[in-house]
Amino acid sequence: MHRRPFILSSVATLLAAGTPILSSANPRQQKGRRSEPSEDPARPYLLREDAMRFADDLAARRGLDPQWVRSSIGQALFIRSIPRLMLPPPRGTAKNWRVYRSRFIDPVRIRAGVRFWAANGSALARANEQFGVPEEIIVGIIGVETIYGQNMGSFRVMDALATLTFDFPPQHPRAQARQAFFQDELEQFLSLCHRTGMDPMTPLGSYAGAMGMPQFMPSSWVKHAIDFDGDGRIDLWNSPTDAIGSVASYFQGYGWRPGMPTHYPVQLAPEADMDALLAPDILPSFSQASFAAKGAILTGAGRDHAGPLALIELQNGSSEPTFVAGTENFYTITRYNWSSYYAMAVIDLGREVAAAR
Known part of the structure; x- marks a missing residue:
């Protein structure tokens, strides 16, 4: 079976089984808020020797201030619910496309998509022209991920990434590879924060650390996020235009072929x-x-x-x-989330929104 790097938090195995997507919230409006009270306030990662060794190594490799990295990782808290959310469904759990589809293609999401398209039509058309990605595919992605920004998640990204870096569930069938993935995402996140001046304790996101309307993991933000509204910065929480352009950029980066059906x-x-x-x-x-x-x-x-x-x-x-x-374009959608159920939900939601317009 073909394998790919994990890109987004919407973890394909969980999605295919019907687990809801969680996502991130506006960091400026909800500074310091977490999705739930800390379940173990006595366990900041400052007290973990392995976490502090990781911080020192990261700082040395990336040329970052060691005290800043130690402080950032040290303030992160272990969130007990996150490792449980990462576990795949029990063996024998039946998949059901019709049930899965009904969770994403519903009147509430379709109406929200119509409003989003009406408010951002020029940005969607520009993304289609520049990157060759149809408007309905971009609308489908942002609708499935966060209901057009209504549900961007409320876990502190720093807490989520630290929990999955240092306490990834060992019973997961691919625990070693997945933990390594989240270690890299934590490194990418801290490097991004250092480069942009963003406080690493402020951004909120999904239980896997995905951020903004399109739910980009830090590595996807670094590689594919763009300033599509031209204001001099990238803001995937508050700028629908940046989110639209970044999704289109992402698909172009993964080989989207303009004009090809999915x-x-x-x-x-x-x-x-x-x-x-x-x-x-x-x-x-x-x-x-x-x-x-x-x-x-x-x-x-x-x-x-x-x-x-x-x-x-x-x-x-x-x-x-x-x-x-x-087709190859169907496969490209699964680079966003490794699930054929997810890809079909994106396609169908985009089509339903287009029809409702």
Whole structure:
């Protein structure tokens, strides 16, 4: 199975199982607030030798003031609920696309999307022109992630990243790799704060440390966030224009192909080789000819598609799964969150908002 770096907090395994996305809040309006009272106020990371060693090493490698790094990490608090939220669902938990979809494509989110599009139409059109990413895809991302900024989360980012750096749950099946990922995100976050003058104890975000309307992890902020409103700074909490441009920049960075559909309907022959078709997971791996040879037939506009394809399976509990043929652009959406359920929710929400306009 193809693996990728984790980009955002909306952790694909949890999303695919239906776990809600949490996100970040306006740091200027909610300075110092946390999502919940500290569950263990006696456990600031200042008291942890491993945390202070990490701080010294980080400062040396990044050329940062050691006392500032020690103080920043030392003020972070262990949040007991966060490691539990990172654990995958129990084995045998049934996935259900129809239930999952209903959590994101609902009247409240669609109406909010219509308002967002009306208020930010020029920025969306400019992002489409500059980066080639359709307005409805950007609208779908920001709507699924934070309901257009209504639910940007309320964990202190510093608490979340420190908890996952030093207390990642060891029972997670990929604990070592995931903990290393969050160590890097903590390093990226502190470097970003130092470079921009942002107080690391102020920003609020998701339980995994994602920030702003588009829920960017620190590494994604560093690589892809842009000042799209031209005010001289990047603000993903308060500037919808920056959020729109940054999402488009992100997709361009991950290979979005302008004009290419995200997926097509597919017909499966009774003798289709499902093991072979599903083996690459969401990674487009089949030419249309090899797709057809294994029993997956495209119809309509899909017959003219020239690029690689993947058979996308969306399980529906005890009912028959839903299948589509995913293109390279479908795969690009999963770079935002490694989940075909997530990608389809983004696509469907964008389409529903466009239709409601």
